[in-house]
Amino acid sequence: MTTYGTVAVIIYLLLSPVIACTLSGVDRVVTARMQGRRGPKLMQPWYDLVKLFSKETTSVNDIQKILVMAHCFFAIFSGAIFFAGGDVMLVLFALTMSEVFLILAAYSVNAAYSEIGAQRELLQMMAYEPMTLLTAVGFYLATGSFKVDKIISTDLPLIIKMPGFFIGFCFVLVVKLRKSPFDLSTSHHANQEIIKGLTGDLSGPVYGFSELAELYEEVLMLGIVGLFFMTKEPVSLLWAFIAIAVVMFCMSLIDNIFPRVKWEALLKAAWLVTFFAGGANLVILSLAERM
């Protein structure tokens, strides 16, 4: 691990919750303004998180707690590999592993809404997993390596070679960050169809851990967005941050413009985008490779 890698991992481990809370605070204020409301305080997600840890621990069974902790651990772990400059494939597999633990936790309580939530989460994974894996393959084709520290040492930002992958990845990001559609397995919207579904039976600190995992995951996902804009010049970090800000804003906008998209529509749309944007880019990249 390089010195940069070590520093990045330490920053990631210590500051991710604060950074992600601030980002989702901004997102909540922006969303409120789009809806003609004032919106909450900027650090509201942080207050929510701290509150959850101060509540009474009630859980339906003991295994639920362990599964949620494992979910949180793997989410943090996958981000740590990414920021240490590790293998993108490994990052994605660890992330899938963490999702699986959350789904198991939801199934373990044997409650109707949790179960529907878990089923929807599986469907969602079916929708976005192909695109995220394809993105990793795209990075390999464009740079000849799965390693993050190799990927960021290119001369030109990868967005030039991989625009299709970028569009596809941003598309699935809306689902991954639990924004749209409105009947997701779990989301932050009050108009949720299945009463928080997946996380419906978690409460107090246990729910806090699942929220914490989500915050780390958010930072990781935005890190992957940044990866498209990184080059070996340090100034590219600035472009990456600007790109992340633009992507976040677009995500709020999409969320507010299409408040009633359902998961069936999502599944079809995600696969179409994966096929056309990701697939086409893949073909072009591999043809260019041969020439």
Next chain:
Amino acid sequence: MRISKSPWLLHYDGSSCNGCDIEVLASTAPRFDVERFGIINTGNPKHADIFLCTGGVNSQNKDVVRQIYDQMPDPKVVLACGICACDGGIFKDCYNILGGTDTVIPVDVYVPGCAVRPEAIIDGVVKALKILDEKAEKMKRGEYRSLTSAEYAEKIASKDGSDGEALQEEKDA
């Protein structure tokens, strides 16, 4: 950090005429926007800190109200919104109505009105937040645990044979 900075609310409609419910929803809409206080309408008892009840309790939903209350993790507060939730209101003498919310679970704040206005609801919630903070403080010191609905039923029964009536007198006094 005080727990009152992030109060998540659960709204349950007992036997309300829907007048109060519309006002509760109005307070979450742009004009009154309760989200500016960090309040979220969760719809899930396991995530809620405040139980906002509208309408009286009837013989069919009394167990539902009890169950919702018992599923909420401590610290929690209960808000009875509208005169129906306070003591049965206009439906008080109906054959199926037991009375206000406090016939089955302990209530912390009573917000009267028919229908209760959004300003009054927000006022009531702010009052409930103070109580929530106090409870959280006491809980931290290990001095407090809220009554379960079963314990509450016992408490009422020990005061007087007929549950609702006893509390009513206490309130009147």
